Amino acid sequence: MARLTVEHLVVRFGGCQALDDASIVAEAGHVTGLIGPNGAGKTTLFNVISGLVTPKSGRVVVDGRDITHLSPTKRGRAGVARTFQRLELFGMLSVRENLLVAAETQQRWARAGDDVAARVEGLLERLGLADVAGELATSLPTGLCRRVEVGRALAAKPRVLLLDEPAAGQDDAETRSFATLLRQVAADDVAVVLVEHDVRLVMGSCDVVNVLDGGRVLACGTPDEVQHDDAVLSAYLGAGRPA
Amino acid sequence: MDKFLTFTVIGLSTSAIYAVISSGLVLTYTTTGVFNFAHGAQGMIAAFAYWQLRFAWGWPAPLALATVLLVLAPLFGALLERVIMRGLADASEAVRLVVSISLLVGLIGLAQVIWPPGESRPMSTFFAGRQIRVWSTAVTAHQLITFACALAVAVGLRLLLHRTRIGVSMRAIVDDRPLLLLNGARTDRVALLSWAIGASLAALGGILIAPAIALDAPSLSLLIVNAYAAAIFGRLRSIPLTFVGAIVIGLTEAYLFGYLPTGNTALAGLRLAAPAILLFVVLLVLPNRRLRTGVRSRERFPCPTRAGALLFSGSVFVAGIVMATTMSRPDLVTYGKVFSFGIIALSLVPLVGYAGQISLCQLSFAGIGAVVMAHVGGASGSPLGLVLAAVVAAAVGALVALPALRLSGIYLALATAAFAVALDRWVFNLPAVRIGPLRLRLFDLGSVDVAPLRLFGYRFDSPRAQMLLAAGAFALLALGVSAVRRGRLGRRLLAMRDSEAACATFGMDLVRTRLAVFTLSAAIAGVGGAIYATQLSSITPGNFDLVSGLPIFMLVVVGGAGMVGGALFAGIGLQGLLPALARLSSLLARWQTIAPALAGLGLGRNPSGAASDVTVALAPLRRDAPVLGAMLAAMGLLWAGRLAGAFGGWPFLAGLVVALAVAAAVAQHRAGAVGAVGAVDAVDAAGPAPAAAAATATVPAPAPVPAAPPATAAPPVPALEWMGITQPWTADAVAALDRVLGLPEEGVRGGAAHG
Ligand SMILES: Nc1ncnc2c1ncn2[C@@H]1O[C@H](COP(=O)(O)OP(=O)(O)OP(=O)(O)O)[C@@H](O)[C@H]1O
Numbered sequence: 001m002a003r004l005t006v007e008h009l010v011v012r013f014g015g016c017q018a019l020d021d022a023s024i025v026a027e028a029g030h031v032t033g034l035i036g037p038n039g040a041g042k043t044t045l046f047n048v049i050s051g052l053v054t055p056k057s058g059r060v061v062v063d064g065r066d067i068t069h070l071s072p073t074k075r076g077r078a079g080v081a082r083t084f085q086r087l088e089l090f091g092m093l094s095v096r097e098n099l100l101v102a103a104e105t106q107q108r109w110a111r112a113g114d115d116v117a118a119r120v121e122g123l124l125e126r127l128g129l130a131d132v133a134g135e136l137a138t139s140l141p142t143g144l145c146r147r148v149e150v151g152r153a154l155a156a157k158p159r160v161l162l163l164d165e166p167a168a169g170q171d172d173a174e175t176r177s178f179a180t181l182l183r184q185v186a187a188d189d190v191a192v193v194l195v196e197h198d199v200r201l202v203m204g205s206c207d208v209v210n211v212l213d214g215g216r217v218l219a220c221g222t223p224d225e226v227q228h229d230d231a232v233l234s235a236y237l238g239a240g241r242p243a
Numbered sequence: 244m245d246k247f248l249t250f251t252v253i254g255l256s257t258s259a260i261y262a263v264i265s266s267g268l269v270l271t272y273t274t275t276g277v278f279n280f281a282h283g284a285q286g287m288i289a290a291f292a293y294w295q296l297r298f299a300w301g302w303p304a305p306l307a308l309a310t311v312l313l314v315l316a317p318l319f320g321a322l323l324e325r326v327i328m329r330g331l332a333d334a335s336e337a338v339r340l341v342v343s344i345s346l347l348v349g350l351i352g353l354a355q356v357i358w359p360p361g362e363s364r365p366m367s368t369f370f371a372g373r374q375i376r377v378w379s380t381a382v383t384a385h386q387l388i389t390f391a392c393a394l395a396v397a398v399g400l401r402l403l404l405h406r407t408r409i410g411v412s413m414r415a416i417v418d419d420r421p422l423l424l425l426n427g428a429r430t431d432r433v434a435l436l437s438w439a440i441g442a443s444l445a446a447l448g449g450i451l452i453a454p455a456i457a458l459d460a461p462s463l464s465l466l467i468v469n470a471y472a473a474a475i476f477g478r479l480r481s482i483p484l485t486f487v488g489a490i491v492i493g494l495t496e497a498y499l500f501g502y503l504p505t506g507n508t509a510l511a512g513l514r515l516a517a518p519a520i521l522l523f524v525v526l527l528v529l530p531n532r533r534l535r536t537g538v539r540s541r542e543r544f545p546c547p548t549r550a551g552a553l554l555f556s557g558s559v560f561v562a563g564i565v566m567a568t569t570m571s572r573p574d575l576v577t578y579g580k581v582f583s584f585g586i587i588a589l590s591l592v593p594l595v596g597y598a599g600q601i602s603l604c605q606l607s608f609a610g611i612g613a614v615v616m617a618h619v620g621g622a623s624g625s626p627l628g629l630v631l632a633a634v635v636a637a638a639v640g641a642l643v644a645l646p647a648l649r650l651s652g653i654y655l656a657l658a659t660a661a662f663a664v665a666l667d668r669w670v671f672n673l674p675a676v677r678i679g680p681l682r683l684r685l686f687d688l689g690s691v692d693v694a695p696l697r698l699f700g701y702r703f704d705s706p707r708a709q710m711l712l713a714a715g716a717f718a719l720l721a722l723g724v725s726a727v728r729r730g731r732l733g734r735r736l737l738a739m740r741d742s743e744a745a746c747a748t749f750g751m752d753l754v755r756t757r758l759a760v761f762t763l764s765a766a767i768a769g770v771g772g773a774i775y776a777t778q779l780s781s782i783t784p785g786n787f788d789l790v791s792g793l794p795i796f797m798l799v800v801v802g803g804a805g806m807v808g809g810a811l812f813a814g815i816g817l818q819g820l821l822p823a824l825a826r827l828s829s830l831l832a833r834w835q836t837i838a839p840a841l842a843g844l845g846l847g848r849n850p851s852g853a854a855s856d857v858t859v860a861l862a863p864l865r866r867d868a869p870v871l872g873a874m875l876a877a878m879g880l881l882w883a884g885r886l887a888g889a890f891g892g893w894p895f896l897a898g899l900v901v902a903l904a905v906a907a908a909v910a911q912h913r914a915g916a917v918g919a920v921g922a923v924d925a926v927d928a929a930g931p932a933p934a935a936a937a938a939t940a941t942v943p944a945p946a947p948v949p950a951a952p953p954a955t956a957a958p959p960v961p962a963l964e965w966m967g968i969t970q971p972w973t974a975d976a977v978a979a980l981d982r983v984l985g986l987p988e989e990g991v992r993g994g995a996a997h998g
């Protein structure tokens with residue numbers, strides 16, 4: 001059974017059909033890519049999965065449990081963590097506190113007895129945030145802010161990790177190390193779903209790639225298959241190929 | 244049947260007035276996004292102005308009416324928009340709220356200065372005595388005119404919004420302001436017009452209703468609560484629904500008046516509180532809101548270090564000792580309340596400052612604490628009273644919070660205001676209530692005596708002992724509130740303030756967190772109220788009403804709601820500075836209520852508040868041991884001199900202020916000389932400076948120091964501006980600059996690459 005299954009989602013904003021019968025599957029241990037031109041509905045899909053947008057129809061299932069009607073908090077506790085494209089950091093807290101508050105909250109509801117502080121220090125180290133751990137989160141450049149978002153999501157020990165353009169604003173070396181990190185996270189029995197415009201990152205780190213356009217899944221397959229799919233090529237050429 | 248008809252007519256005429264007032268409110272809210280708490284107060288001022296022209300100066304009614312409705316009110320509305328509201332477009336909700344509440348309080352104060360309360364100002368209805376008969380009941384000419392006005396307003400607004408160009412823009416603004424700007428619409432003109440019309444409508448309502456309820460500034464201004472309930476019926480958007488709401492509320496009030504059995508005090512109060520209760524209920528059936536995302540607050544509150552918090556609390560307590568030893572008995576009675584009000588203000592720090600919630604009923608919680616202290620503490624002043632004051636206030640706080648948890652921003656403000664009104668108009672005026680075996684006593688229909696607290700056999704009955712008690716309690720609670728900020732709960736609260744959506748993604752229980760902070764905050768307010776009550780020694784519901792509570796909220800936000808120093812600022816401002824000014828001159832005394840309002844109106848400029856400015860200004864002093872030592876020594880000498888009777892209270896105060904100012908300036912200068920090594924260091928140091936607002940506390944009596952923020956914000960700025968001039972321009976400096984400005988350096992680079 002797949003870790004995350006999203007079936008037949010329909011979302012409409014006024015006259016705009018943001019999602020039109022979209023379905024994706026994400027396996028634990030895999031990095032599942034989700035690409036598509038601007039306005040394709042990727043962020044909306046994440047919002048539906050994490051409960052911030054209610055779909056007109058469709059289901060979201062995690063580990064066989066239907067979470068479509070749960071509150072965002074309950075979904076968080078079901079193991080769905082995410083980052084935000086339009087950063088949602090806690091600006092009055094330091095970087096360390098941003099991670100700490102997530103880890104502490106997770107520890108509280110999971111009634112786990114682990115050492116939160118040590119876990120957070122480990123994460124800061126892994127994400128290369130140790131040097132800026134004491135600074136206010138909003139005082140950092142965007143590239144770093146995105147990594148803080150990833151760190152905060154990881155601090156909650158997710159089973160499903162939704163990443164919305166986590167590499168935007170990072171340089172090449174950082175992106176490469178980020179790809180390695182993604183593989184490690186996935187190997188820890190997490191289903192990672194990655195929305196990204198950086199084609200190299202997607203092709204280099206994903207096991208499966210879904211292509212979304214106009215709220216519909218156009219194609220789904222290995223990076224290689226998708227790159228040579230005609231429907232995908234025409235959609236991208238039509239919408240202007242991203243860098 | 245006759246009775247029914249009579250009360251229906253009365254109810255409908257009240258409804259008509261509410262409809263007029265609240266449609267003005269809806270108009271300004273939809274077009275400018277500012278919920279005008281002062282709307283009713285504008286109507287109140289207009290009613291007074293009309294009285295002045297018509298009855299004091301004897302102008303003919305049509306001329307007086309035209310002057311007020313067509314000239315004075317619209318001009319005043321337009322002026323408010325131009326001078327105050329326009330700057331608020333991008334301000335946070337709390338700041339907007341404080342500004343409009345300040346306006347409310349300021350207008351009430353202004354009215355009381357111009358038209359001192361206590362004189363009788365009879366105001367007759369239009370065509371007094373004339374009436375017609377409809378079936379079996381009489382309808383007065385005044386009521387007919389009221390109906391006609393409401394009808395005219397309804398038709399006029401309908402025509403304006405649907406038939407005129409500018410009206411169509413008004414409606415469009417609600418939906419999409421940026422889009423409208425792109426299309427070149429003049430939102431400025433629209434805002435100006437809607438504020439002018441809104442003010443006229445408020446004025447019309449005020450003039451129509453004034454003859455029915457006496458010409459009294461606070462009660463006329465609070466009419467808004469009734470009108471607000473109607474506006475909420477229309478979700479603050481729909482004018483037709485607002486009219487429906489007004490009818491429901493007007494009729495409910497009238498029928499309650501007609502059919503509730505008289506002679507029962509419990510029910511009499513209920514009538515007055517009914518609109519507030521209705522407002523509360525209407526708010527509760529509002530649809531669920533979406534989770535808050537992306538609150539990019541301009542406020543910055545440094546996290547207090549343990550040492551900083553200790554220093555602050557220690558200084559407050561020392562200040563309490565200095566005050567207790569140097570002040571005369573009457574002064575001790577007056578200024579002791581600095582600390583008890585400080586505690587009540589402190590209750591807002593976790594709630595407003597950390598969690599970003601809003602509550603206008605903290606003084607009501609304090610009132611509950613006071614009542615519990617009075618009855619449970621009894622004649623012996625048992626400390627159990629203090630404990631139970633906290634417990635009961637906390638329980639009531641949780642009770643209020645539970646239904647209000649779904650609300651935020653303006654709705655939360657209204658719900659808590661409605662609660663405060665329900666308490667002070669109704670619950671606090673109840674006789675003893677019997678619930679099963681329990682007999683709850685409140686204010687016993689008047690005033691209650693409160694005995695001084697007795698702790699470990701010691702009775703805090705002299706003003707001196709009470710001042711020490713209050714200062715000590717404030718210091719301890721401030722330590723606790725700072726500790727909350729550094730702990731788990733504090734992190735959760737600050738996280739929730741910035742993004743509820745992000746908090747939910749890692750499974751935070753938002754309801755529980757909000758409940759926790761409301762409960763904690765109510766408990767602190769309860770303790771503050773209990774201590775305040777022992778200082779007053781006799782309490783009445785009037786000590787704890789909504790209007791008295793509003794300045795606390797305002798001044799805490801002005802002082803910096805995220806820091807315990809902000810609470811001290813509020814206490815000093817309201818119970819120190821104002822009485823001191825009043826003593827200096829009786830002219831100033833009359834302006835007392837206006838001063839905090841002016842402070843609130845200035846808030847838009849400096850959303851982080853004064854406390855953080857003071858912290859930054861005093862940071863060098865805190866690190867400079869020799870200067871700090873010299874200052875403390877000088878202060879100690881002054882104190883010794885005062886104790887020996889060498890000079891009086893005012894020179895002593897002036898000496899302390901001068902000592903602090905000189906020390907701060909010297910430390911600043913020395914830090915500047917040492918810090919020339921690296922401007923970047925100076926910037927970093929100034930940023931996360933700990934809560935050294937402490938030093939403000941070493942000024943024992945109401946000192947103007949915390950009230951003078953503008954000059955003090957300076958230190959980090961010159962360092963930045965001189966970057967590259969006093970030192971070489973390096974990549975590090977650029978990065979530091981970016982960091983300080985919060986610029987996404989990557990974004991700029993990426994954008995260039997794409998372009
Ligand atoms: N809250 C909303 N209200 C109205 N329309 C919305 C809302 N959110 C998204 N949309 C619309 O839905 C469509 C899908 O948007 P979405 O943000 O999901 O795209 P995306 O694939 O994430 O694009 P990008 O690559 O730019 O992030 C867009 O046309 C957008 O304008």
Ligand SMILES: [Mg+2]
Pocket residue numbers: 042043044085164
């Ligand atoms: Mg997106």
